[in-house]
Amino acid sequence: MRLRLILRLIQAAKLTLAGLALAFMMLESRAAAVDFERQAITVALTQEPPNINSMQTTDIVSYFIIGHVNEGLLRYDQRGRIAPGVAQSWQEEPGKITFHLRDDALWSDGSQVTAHDFVFAWRQVSDPASAAPFAAIMHPIMNAELVQSGQVPVAALGVEAIDDLTLEVRLQRNCGYCLSLMTHATFFPVNEAFYQQRPTSYGAEVADLLYNGPFKLTRWTHGSALTLVKNERYWNRDQIILNEINVAYITEDNRTRLNLFRDGSIALARLGAETVRDASEQGLRLRTFVSGGVAYVWFNHRPERVTANRKVRKAVQLVFDSDTFVNRVIAIPGYKPTDTFFPSWLNGVNSKFRDEYPPVPVSPDPVAARRLIEEVRQEMGSMPEMTLLTVTSPTGSKVAEYFQGLLRQNLGVDIKVDQQTFKQYLEKARNGQFDLVMSSWYPDFDDIVTYADLMASWNPNNRGRYFNPEYDQWFSVLRESADMKTRMQAGAELQRIIIDDVPLLPTAETGSAYLQHAKLKGVIRRVIGQDPDYTFARVVR
Numbered sequence: 001m002r003l004r005l006i007l008r009l010i011q012a013a014k015l016t017l018a019g020l021a022l023a024f025m026m027l028e029s030r031a032a033a034v035d036f037e038r039q040a041i042t043v044a045l046t047q048e049p050p051n052i053n054s055m056q057t058t059d060i061v062s063y064f065i066i067g068h069v070n071e072g073l074l075r076y077d078q079r080g081r082i083a084p085g086v087a088q089s090w091q092e093e094p095g096k097i098t099f100h101l102r103d104d105a106l107w108s109d110g111s112q113v114t115a116h117d118f119v120f121a122w123r124q125v126s127d128p129a130s131a132a133p134f135a136a137i138m139h140p141i142m143n144a145e146l147v148q149s150g151q152v153p154v155a156a157l158g159v160e161a162i163d164d165l166t167l168e169v170r171l172q173r174n175c176g177y178c179l180s181l182m183t184h185a186t187f188f189p190v191n192e193a194f195y196q197q198r199p200t201s202y203g204a205e206v207a208d209l210l211y212n213g214p215f216k217l218t219r220w221t222h223g224s225a226l227t228l229v230k231n232e233r234y235w236n237r238d239q240i241i242l243n244e245i246n247v248a249y250i251t252e253d254n255r256t257r258l259n260l261f262r263d264g265s266i267a268l269a270r271l272g273a274e275t276v277r278d279a280s281e282q283g284l285r286l287r288t289f290v291s292g293g294v295a296y297v298w299f300n301h302r303p304e305r306v307t308a309n310r311k312v313r314k315a316v317q318l319v320f321d322s323d324t325f326v327n328r329v330i331a332i333p334g335y336k337p338t339d340t341f342f343p344s345w346l347n348g349v350n351s352k353f354r355d356e357y358p359p360v361p362v363s364p365d366p367v368a369a370r371r372l373i374e375e376v377r378q379e380m381g382s383m384p385e386m387t388l389l390t391v392t393s394p395t396g397s398k399v400a401e402y403f404q405g406l407l408r409q410n411l412g413v414d415i416k417v418d419q420q421t422f423k424q425y426l427e428k429a430r431n432g433q434f435d436l437v438m439s440s441w442y443p444d445f446d447d448i449v450t451y452a453d454l455m456a457s458w459n460p461n462n463r464g465r466y467f468n469p470e471y472d473q474w475f476s477v478l479r480e481s482a483d484m485k486t487r488m489q490a491g492a493e494l495q496r497i498i499i500d501d502v503p504l505l506p507t508a509e510t511g512s513a514y515l516q517h518a519k520l521k522g523v524i525r526r527v528i529g530q531d532p533d534y535t536f537a538r539v540v541r
Contacts, residue, residue: 067530334511
């Protein structure tokens with residue numbers, strides 16, 4: 001079996017020297033997928049976590065780690081319901097939420113998690129000097145926007161430690177989704193004394209983070225492996241069965257992960273289009289999961305970029321077809337075509353938002369698209385080559401090649417593909433070093449705001465720097481109104497603007513096809529929160 005595994009790994013890596021080295025490294029670190037006696041599992045990640053500082057993280061790979069090793073005031077239970085975390089109870093009043101913290105919530109060094117840890121973290125996020133990418137998520141808190149714009153001091157933020165175990169949160173406006181916000185990593189606590197000893201390296205290594213969640217990180221070999229072990233100081237430790245989650249492999253290659261699963265080296269394998277077919281042909285039990293995100297193409301709206309021209313964006317929209325993209329390019333069960341940035345699972349007033357406010361679809365029209373591009377050529381004198389930024393991965397390559405061919409064939413536009421490692425991709429996206437960038441957005445909480453705010457002009461995650469006063473106006477109605485019908489009508493207006501002005505191009509609702517070891521039980525796949533969630537998983541005989 002060992003020889004067969006290494007041959008498969010080498011084959012998946014296309015027999016390169018780097019692939020050979022990877023294969024031997026994987027073989028050397030190989031562990032059993034599941035171990036009943038030790039209650040240990042071995043899994044793989046597709047990417048190296050770029051940053052496990054909860055105040056700065058934006059990507060789902062880092063959230064996967066953070067969600068297992070840290071915990072906020074509230075969390076999600078096995079059924080996806082909001083449940084107590086560090087807070088054992090809370091009261092909602094007009095303009096205020098008071099959280100009562102449990103006295104047995106401890107950091108991994110044995111110190112108590114206190115209300116002061118939340119005050120410190122939230123102030124750090126809101127401090128304009130921190131440039132926290134998710135700072136806008138705190139806007140419902142009193143004075144958050146004024147603090148983040150530098151108009152009032154950080155101490156004016158509406159959060160106060162009444163005592164060590166009582167946290168008072170004052171709200172700027174009505175907020176029907178504020179409890180859901182508390183499950184997001186940006187609202188997690190940070191121990192101030194620990195942080196101040198390492199402000200520039202916090203979260204960069206195992207020793208540079210304190211843990212208050214179900215697990216703690218004990219090993220992090222960058223680029224190759226991480227180990228999470230049960231946190232003996234976690235307040236709910238008696239309900240945690242797994243003793244170890246061993247991330248023994250970090251590989252973007254779908255076939256490598258399939259081979260590792262098939263040879264008993266990992267307990268769960270995410271699949272790509274080609275490995276879905278292989279797994280099905282080999283009689284493996286395929287599982288699917290609608291992951292709740294939206295894949296899309298960001299357009300760069302900075303004045304010096306050609307994509308700031310609406311005609312260019314409309315032309316791309318008019319040659320794109322989501323059905324073709326999902327069924328022929330992605331070809332992974334669970335993915336769904338879409339005409340909107342708001343996914344089908346979002347709730348409206350009485351049913352699903354998409355049912356109550358169906359988007360007006362845009363039918364492909366290559367003739368009209370070419371006419372728009374010709375107008376741009378005449379206005380500018382020529383149509384410059386555009387850069388498409390994506391991640392170096394099999395799926396990233398396939399999608400980039402598709403768009404490259406689509407625009408060249410239908411519009412006569414040249415596209416240069418810029419493939420980067422995950423970390424470099426995030427950096428270039430933040431800095432606006434693209435014309436188009438392949439991306440995806442996953443929900444942070446259970447409300448349409450979690451998608452709509454991405455295009456608000458003040459949001460740091462607005463990578464394309466889209467600015468539309470009408471959009472901001474309707475978003476304010478969505479965010480601030482207490483009436484559900486008024487909010488959803490505002491959402492419908494935002495949907496109309498997205499389709500008409502094309503700040504971005506939705507390409508698909510995301511899904512996942514995966515394999516799971518028969519002896520691994522209790523894994524939670526969820527739209528919101530870390531996914532997969534192994535917190536309450538176990539290995540059976």
